[in-house]
Amino acid sequence: MADVAVKDKPKVQEREPLFGAKEKKLLVDPLNDNNPITVQVLGICSALAVTSLVAPSIVMSVAVIFVTGFSSLFTSLLRNYIPKSVRLIAQLIIIASLVTVVELALKYLNYPIYRQLSVYIGLIITNCIVMGRLEAFAMANKPWRAFVDGIGNGLGYGAILILIAIVREIFGKGTLLGFGLIGPSNEQASYLINTAAESGFGSLFAWYSNNNLMVLPAAAMFVIGILIWLQRSYNQKLIDIS
């Protein structure tokens, strides 16, 4: 498949619209039908680890979208020059340098979040989604499409990450993005040093006491499981007929 895609695209294709049906499919598919986490079950490690709060999950998602998008772009640009025998090394160099860029940018822009995500930013390098897309798509497609595909997969990953984090933060801490939502006191909300969190509806369900399991990574496993179940019961394409 790889060879066909590289050689058989005639020049005429250049006249296709910049963002046509194919690009749209590349962008939207990973959000549902071909989600990297719930359908391909890739990138689970970080999805378990960083999703106890929404804010770091958003930062993590943005970081991964950046890395998948641009590593796909650069890999695709270089795809005809990368020697086959060292292509994985070349891909790793690209991914690792982009992750370093993310790390430097976070240190520069928001140090508390950098401290909170700690090793998980570095571990984007080992996120299977990134390398999976490079091998499966970017090595065999033109730069623009590879970029869109990378962004799409990053978005699919990020969407699930944030969904899990919303569930875990509400039930584990009684807050959402640091603002008090349910449960009695919400002093705990000031978890981000820069955010002066005010309790919003702190007394809405004053009887609710935070579920400590939700704070642990194991809870993310349950939430992902439920998400997969929900998705498979609603999405006709994913129903296994056999």
Place this chain on the structure above:
Amino acid sequence: MESTGKIVTFILIITSIVAVSLTGLRELTKSQAAINESVFNKRAILSAIDKYLDKPTAQLTDAEVQTIFSERMEQKVVDMDGNLVDGMTAAQVDLAKERKKPEAERVLPLYIYNATDGNKFYILSVRGNGLWDEIWGVVALQDDLKTIAGVAFDHAGETPGLGAEIKDNPTFPAQFRGKKIYDEQGEYTSVVVRKGGARDKNHEVDGISGATVTADGVTEMLKRGIRYYEPYLSKAKS
């Protein structure tokens, strides 16, 4: 199959491009990143005396944090005999490294906050072991050098919801406020985190259920960490 020459050239080119651009980016962001890190550490120190600041640490801007440190904070270093070390400021001391030295050779950071009303707060740094990794914190003492004005803890890898509560749950550090590190006879007692609830209201605080090892780590860290400052504290008192 490509020739070895092509492979080597390719890898050489791509690594040099990456190396040069990343070094450039790092150089560009280095100074701001260092400032961010020092502000982060300064906030952690200030959070111990949160209640005595004009506004809570979380609401201070980075610039205000810097102003407090340059105008109201004395940054000293003391050695194990309680003498001030000349030519060093507190920020230069890395307790993680000091812990690896023999006890007699260690130096300790000491911050003294001069409040607008003339009160002084002595902020000590402590470091120890939790369940999974290191824990550390700051202990602020009142002017009398025996009453705790506030503490703040942090950790490298305690379990969220359990051990990590020493940092995440503000009610835990809040318990330390007003506790005494000396008993009535003037003997050093430190403050103990008591499993099952504090019994001695002057020297004990409640533990965290499910986090006994981390809580014991906090007890041990305070007991040792504050004692290192004792020679200095007794000199400062007289």
